[in-house]
């Protein structure tokens with residue numbers, strides 16, 4: 001199958017590209033290196049350096065593709081607040097451009113990488129796909145808008161749109177999110193800073209997320225699907241596990257909570273299991289020891 005991964009040089013995108021290539025797909029990648037580097041592009045992928053807001057760049061990269069995995073985005077909460085216009089033009093405007101280009105190119109299905117941030121702060125956990133979307137921040141708002149365009153577009157003559165709502169994905173190659181930040185800090189003997197300390201997060205290993213995203217390209221879907229582990233990890237428990245791996249040499253420092261952040265989220269993954277046939281790992285933090293060793297090796301090599 002010929003496929004396009006937008007944002008394919010990013011954290012999840014490069015794992016996805018690798019997995020698709022292993023499955024025998026002909027993979028094209030478009031990325032503008034906003035949050036990635038050229039060396040992250042898989043050497044076997046057909047690479048198009050470009051911006052998804054640029055119709056000409058999209059047209060070139062999407063030609064002949066059957067499926068598009070749409071991952072390119074301003075991909076985190078704080079970034080979306082720091083650069084409001086970029087988040088809007090990429091996450092909403094770029095998604096519209098992608099849908100237009102996909103229609104012209106005769107793409108069969110677009111898989112849209114949405115986020116658990118569309119739900120905001122929900123009272124009842126775990127949160128199922130039937131919960132009302134109520135984003136707490138501009139990143140979540142941009143994903144709600146992206147989803148709405150995908151859904152409405154899918155009812156017309158364009159491609160079918162499959163929406164996956166990812167929780168907090170982690171694994172090799174991620175940066176600037178809590179797990180890679182804390183592993184790096186603990187490796188360097190720095191204390192771990194927790195904003196607030198009440199957070200409960202649904203962490204999911206990147207391999208699980210990638211399998212779910214691939215499954216969404218072929219599954220019989222009738223609405224969005226949560227992709228997570230279905231288990232909540234208190235952030236203070238995560239800090240404890242990292243502190244233990246560091247031999248207790250670092251402390252946890254609690255700073256005031258950041259207003260834009262959702263405090264507690266756990267996904268109901270019933271639909272992920274039944275519709276995508278994906279089973280999450282029993283320990284959502286199962287990758288931590290491997291990531292810790294990699295972080296230590298990098299420090300030794302530096």
Ligand SMILES: NC(=O)c1ccc[n+]([C@@H]2O[C@H](COP(=O)([O-])OP(=O)(O)OC[C@H]3O[C@@H](n4cnc5c(N)ncnc54)[C@H](O)[C@@H]3O)[C@@H](O)[C@H]2O)c1
Pocket residue numbers: 006007008009010011012013030031032033034035036050051052053070071072073074075076090094113114115116165166167168169170
């Ligand atoms: N990582 C997570 O925990 C998580 C959770 C929920 C949803 N998501 C969504 O999944 C997708 C992938 O996330 P990720 O963690 O790999 O993010 P990432 O930031 O690592 O990757 C996004 C990629 O998109 C590229 N990009 C950004 N703007 C672009 C533009 N205008 N044109 C072309 N390329 C552009 C970046 O350079 C980057 O390589 C994103 O849509 C994100 O919002 C991620």
